[in-house]
Amino acid sequence: VIGVFDSGVGGLSVLREIRSLLPSADMVYLADQANAPYGERSLDEVRSLAEKAAGHLIERGAGTVVVACNTASAAALQHLRRTHPGTAFVGMEPAVKPAAAATRTGVVGVLATPTTFQAEVLDGLVGRFAEGVEVIPHPCPGWASLIEDHGADTHPEAIAREVMPLVDAGADTLVLACTHYSFVSGRIAEVAGPGVTIVDPALPVARQVARVAEASGSGATTYLTTGDPERLAGQIRHLLGVEAAPEGLST
């Protein structure tokens, strides 16, 4: 089972891509809408909400948990990996690397929630992947809530208010660093104009989920035989060099 959570509907953009890569995977999506939006809460609050959400998904059998929320990833991903060593976590981070590769003006804008920028995860990415590129962090307070309420019909004026300053500063590449924003990427593209590339991480993250999803068990191997369990134990020792305690199966 693949679990996916977000403060609300933003993670549905990631769920959609995972579903298209893994058509028959069993998935559980949790929208923590009682506590949305995460992006204007403190990092500590978000960490404790993420802990709770991950717990619900693990209870439902998730071996892989996708933190389909940049804010929760920035606040809690390392913490979740430490506290749940048996679960594979995949999180979101600003797609600075592909943006730095795509820009021709050398100016990249990053759209995210205020709390995502507080977590300082962007600084490390810029240092590693965007040398010589100007990366402008731009918080978009209110966007996640607007998209919760209006989805793809969010008013273009609200979009333009945040996007135009980046375009005016010379950005030709915009990183969507909040999963909610994927649902207005068409609007952002309209507002920004044809010379601007929108970098949406939903598909690469889904690919990463597909890669790790099956590697998420306890690593146990159970051996069964319809023959003699002790004989099979000896064969496994001889052939694989491991000790095992096969179970006999009555046939």
Place this chain on the structure above:
Amino acid sequence: VIGVFDSGVGGLSVLREIRSLLPSADMVYLADQANAPYGERSLDEVRSLAEKAAGHLIERGAGTVVVACNTASAAALQHLRRTHPGTAFVGMEPAVKPAAAATRTGVVGVLATPTTFQAEVLDGLVGRFAEGVEVIPHPCPGWASLIEDHGADTHPEAIAREVMPLVDAGADTLVLACTHYSFVSGRIAEVAGPGVTIVDPALPVARQVARVAEASGSGATTYLTTGDPERLAGQIRHLLGVEAAPEGLST
């Protein structure tokens, strides 16, 4: 859970490769040793044994079942896929394609059990992938049982008896089309000499297993929300264009 079955220990060669690709997957291995060897039974008998073995693994929670036995794959793979549409099956087939690409003499030997050759799966592969290459099927009666008993210590004379006629016929590439034979691939290489390539499908099959393993659920998506389930249903309809019945979670 990834289930793997074979008549005996041959499938352990495949299990080993899957384990190295998916270190933390949960796996169940079933050796049908009460009924080994499969390779000298009729196709009908093997089909019914494979059906039983797959049933045991599915009972143990396997969503992916690896038929790590060429004989059972040739006899039953299509049948298993039809009778268990909710399970992903990965089977073995003679690795004619890579062998045809590797041969320089234009002669390829295929080592398998008598029953595997009865299934005629080889003919189709040769027609599709080995045009212009001479492919010599060579049944090795008794090998699987010898390897069950002696593993990698199987006597070189028994190996040479089957391998030398192929080498004498000009084969510079030998396909191991029985998973048991992987455990004597070192012996086969010694007997055949340095000019002969041994094609062992365990690793490519393991890669295939890794690819399909997570895609093996029922394809169900469960939606949960800590907020209002009806609101989330509306959002999912709007954003993803699908009808869903989210569950409310009390927090």
